[in-house]
Amino acid sequence: MSEENFKSYASKSVLITGADGFIGSHLTELLVKSGANVTALTLYNALGSNGWLDSIPDHIYESVNIYSGDVRDSAQMMRLVDGYDIVFHLAALIGIPYSYEAAHSYVDVNISGTLNLLEAVRKNGTGRFIHTSTSEVYGSAKTKPISESHPIHGQSPYAASKIGADQLAEAYARSHNIPIVIIRPFNAYGPRQSERAVIPTTIRQIFDPQCETVKLGDLSTTRDFNYVSDTVRAFAMIGESNDVNFGTAYNAGSGVETLVSEVVEKLMQISGCKKEIIIENSRIRPEKSEVRALVADSSKLKKITGWKCNVTLDKGVHQTLNWWKSRTDNVTIRRNRKFAK
Secondary structure, eight states: OOOOOOGGGTTOEEEEETTTSHHHHHHHHHHHHTTOEEEEEEEOOTTOOOGGGGGSOHHHHTTOEEEEEOTTOHHHHHHHOSSOSEEEEOOOOOOHHHHHHOHHHHIIIIIIHHHHHHHHHHHHOOSEEEEEOOGGGGOSOSSSSBOTTSOOOOOSHHHHHHHHHHHHHHHHHHHHOOOEEEEEEOOEESTTOOTTSHHHHHHHHHHOTTOSEEEEOOOSOEEOOEEHHHHHHHHHHHHHOSSOOTTOEEEEOOSOOEEHHHHHHHHHHHHTOOOEEEEOGGGSOOTTTOOOBOOBOOHHHHHHHOOOOOSOHHHHHHHHHHHHHHTHHHHHHHHHHHTOO
């Protein structure tokens, strides 16, 4: 993570939903380092786990007020969202393959959960509400790079649920004059990312001695890859900017379009892996659902905040590989436990 901090957050009261996740845990770290009083909403579970927050440094962890709950519980959200200067809403179901199987779950979490928070913000009053969207709402690029005026096109149940949540956020900003900003990150990657994404699933198979090959899906698509420290800087900048237009969306991406196959080849070369790459049909999205190309036009965000990506793809991939290498044994143990009969 970058050591950059944001002095404007000093002593501010901040709520982060989905703080136990990949981006949320990194954002929690950044804002605690910047002096914010952070409440982290984590999804309640019987094991008492706080997700990736359990992996952050102790001195930061001890400064976080952890609150276990569920955005689908409207009464709980109404009690929680009271008096915060800023709410960063990152809680969501995000795995695209699972959305084909359990679309109702995505509606419940991503749409109804967002609605619960918007209602809580409306009734309790909040200085600013940052709603997390996704580049997937654009579908395959019809024009490049993709600006915020690009047509919205849901190509998966996940994308459709995020479009619904975005529209609610826009509507509440307009209907109730709530200071809501929508951020659309493009393909974040880095330490702590779920294996649902191509970079971590490739790395895990590279390092896992139980994997004789590296099994992947469609490698012919293109994406705009952004190291997670750059992504959370975008969140922090949009959270503090005085120049945002409420009720509108801002893209956060490098503007560099990269073939997925090139990223996989880079991972194999850097790690020295000689395993065969196998394309599995079960890992390929339905043809009309696959987003073929994504690359961001983030000029609107840059204009109001000065944000840009600081970490190159080469540097970010190296840092991600090193993180995975340092925890390979633990990953293998967890994987074996997960599939134990």
